[in-house]
Amino acid sequence: MKKTNLFRTSLCIFISLLVCCVATAAAANGDDKPLRVAVAGVAHGHLNDVLSRMDRGDFEVVGVYEKDDRMRQDNGFTRRGDKVPFFADLGEMLDKTHPEAVVAYGPIYDHLEVVEACAPRGIHVMVEKPLAVNMKHAKRMAKLARQYGILLLTNYETSWYSSNHEAYRMVKDGQIGDITRILVYDGHQGPIEIGCGKDFTTWLTDPVMNGGGAITDFGCYGANIATWLFDGRKPLSVYAVTNTQKPDKYPDVDDDATIILQYPGVTVQLMPSWNWPMNRKDMYIYGSKGYIYQSTPSRMSLYKDGKEKDVKTKPLSAPYDDSFRYLKAAVRGEITVQPTDLASLENNLTVVEILSAAVKSARTGKPVRLK
Numbered sequence: 001m002k003k004t005n006l007f008r009t010s011l012c013i014f015i016s017l018l019v020c021c022v023a024t025a026a027a028a029n030g031d032d033k034p035l036r037v038a039v040a041g042v043a044h045g046h047l048n049d050v051l052s053r054m055d056r057g058d059f060e061v062v063g064v065y066e067k068d069d070r071m072r073q074d075n076g077f078t079r080r081g082d083k084v085p086f087f088a089d090l091g092e093m094l095d096k097t098h099p100e101a102v103v104a105y106g107p108i109y110d111h112l113e114v115v116e117a118c119a120p121r122g123i124h125v126m127v128e129k130p131l132a133v134n135m136k137h138a139k140r141m142a143k144l145a146r147q148y149g150i151l152l153l154t155n156y157e158t159s160w161y162s163s164n165h166e167a168y169r170m171v172k173d174g175q176i177g178d179i180t181r182i183l184v185y186d187g188h189q190g191p192i193e194i195g196c197g198k199d200f201t202t203w204l205t206d207p208v209m210n211g212g213g214a215i216t217d218f219g220c221y222g223a224n225i226a227t228w229l230f231d232g233r234k235p236l237s238v239y240a241v242t243n244t245q246k247p248d249k250y251p252d253v254d255d256d257a258t259i260i261l262q263y264p265g266v267t268v269q270l271m272p273s274w275n276w277p278m279n280r281k282d283m284y285i286y287g288s289k290g291y292i293y294q295s296t297p298s299r300m301s302l303y304k305d306g307k308e309k310d311v312k313t314k315p316l317s318a319p320y321d322d323s324f325r326y327l328k329a330a331v332r333g334e335i336t337v338q339p340t341d342l343a344s345l346e347n348n349l350t351v352v353e354i355l356s357a358a359v360k361s362a363r364t365g366k367p368v369r370l371k
Helices: 002-028 045-051 069-073 076-080 090-097 108-121 135-148 162-172 198-204 219-229 323-331 345-364
Strands: 035-040 059-065 101-104 124-128 152-155 179-187 237-243 256-263 266-273 280-287 290-294 299-304 307-312
Touching (some): 035 045, 035 090, 045 323, 059 090, 101 108, 135 152, 135 345, 152 323, 162 219, 162 290, 162 299, 179 219, 219 266, 219 280, 219 345, 256 345
Parallel strands (some): 035 101, 124 152, 179 266
Antiparallel strands (some): 256 266
8 A cells, every 4th residue: 555655656746747847848949839929010121030930939920010001012921921910000900919029120210109009008129220210219219118117129130149249258258358449340232232122221221210321220230239348338429420432322321431439448430331342240359468350140269368269159049049039038027138238228228329429420520428
């Protein structure tokens, strides 16, 4: 009898442990319930970030909002044959589909509209970089997010580069000493030149809808990373020069910029351009003992002690390797978004402040001091 009871007890314990192990493995493999996501706008060239991940199963698109009649009929979803409901009214989509989060893929100017609709409904938002076209919009968005307790995240391609995270670790570990100078290069040959569609380039080259040209489109990357490396601290001043080297293609906006951020004892130079002969998102971080060159999403080199060595970085661990995994983990409370994180509201308010100062500086020819 005692042996039978002992056997039953042991069996119950074994089954309980097995269930726990299976549940843990399922959660680790992303087998939990998909995140309910709605899409606001389809005119952004980065919409493929959604389309290329839809079959993964960690999120489901429950609705798409697009105000333009033609684009509702012809877009990345319809070309794939996806059976996703489309809406001409943002509020109607939110009320009928009940998403946990909305991802914005329209003009940057429309980010404010998305937050104004989502925040009172308690729906989290992730926008494509940058957060907003100007500080007026950014402050309004931040106020709403904080008032209603929603996440307001900003997505950058470079946030998921393992080389950037390894560079950050090396800097914080003191491997190159104190930072003395940072050079950040971002851009490509130009949105028209690389074949971005007309729906994308129409607003991307509009100074109102995009907040600027290359200065906004690519200046935000370096501003985001500099703010991250300096733990959220703002530069003392911002000075910028812009050019339009191809006025026949970009008559209304700049296509090349140089932005200088002055921190105490450190100069950060951002070089966003639509005139690079190649696609690039790389940077040099110089220190008192050496330097780091981040060359690709996964490769970099480290120079110290008189020697340079190539470093191939390890892939980032989920959910810090992908925008949608990160969004899901943040919405579900599996991770806490820190104020210094690349996607955080705090970081990206500073980014918009830097970009707004850069646009003003380029217009006036004078440096702009940040408060």
